[in-house]
Amino acid sequence: MKKSLTLTVALLIYLPYLAADDNERVTPVRNEQYKEECGSCHFAYQPSLLPSRSWQRLMTQLEDHFGENAELEANTQKTLTDYLISRSANSSRDKLATKMMRRLAKNKIPLRITEMPYLKHEHDKIPDKMVTQNTEVKSLSYCDKCHTQAESGSYLEKDIRIPGYGQWEEKAEREESEKDDD
């Protein structure tokens, strides 16, 4: 009896954290073809990080993929487009994807995940010295440089390690920047 009570209490305390975890997690990539074709040049971004309309457009202009040639054979291109669309931000049930969609204007078709307003908002307090001026990071595009468990779909704060700076806690960093101001 006592044991089950302890368990219930523990669960009640822990539950909000579990729910919060869910908010910063997306379904990981399990498609081997996608991993091979897209992941050999860059981090294999989870499809639920962009809406269908973005993937659709991106996949039709692979000859100029942000300045790189990423051409695919027609049938591979079709298979991967179908995969991305069926698991995109607006097709997925990932809570993080829902949140990202909510912040995105209906008439916008971002081609970069870093153009998603939710993502911009989530990263706006991180100083440049840790990202763009950090030679080991360079850009927010390289998710897995700091989100150590990004491949498994976790973007949780506890899994963040910024190269040269370590763990990231929004609160601690704010205090530090206030100190800098003094």
Added chain:
Amino acid sequence: MNKYLMICGMMLLPLAYSHSVLATAAVDELLAEYRSAGATEFSVEAGNTLWLQEFQDAQSGKMRQCATCHTDNLRNPGKHARTGKPIEPLATSVNPKSLTDIKKIRKWLKRNCKWTIGRECTPQEKGNVLTFIQTQ
């Protein structure tokens, strides 16, 4: 001792042999294809020259060559020029998987010729480069 080494060597021989055969199967098929498209004798030297040749990118103005990503030693791992993602060595002597998948060879030759030279490579150029890589 010498005898022991010799036996070991003999045991390893089929392994080395099978690798090179695997590598050539895909390349042989492509070389035959290039020949029927008009290419003539393939040359390691010409492949090596093309490998090291620098081309200016029309958009960025930056110089590009195969070695930009693959380094000038094909036995070393390379690095994607933009994202920094590691690239496995192309030399079949250190990477037995290299040059074994015909689809992969086609895809990367197409993309990378366009990136490096600004156009697709001719069948002759592709054959030269593959012949060169095989010797590394």
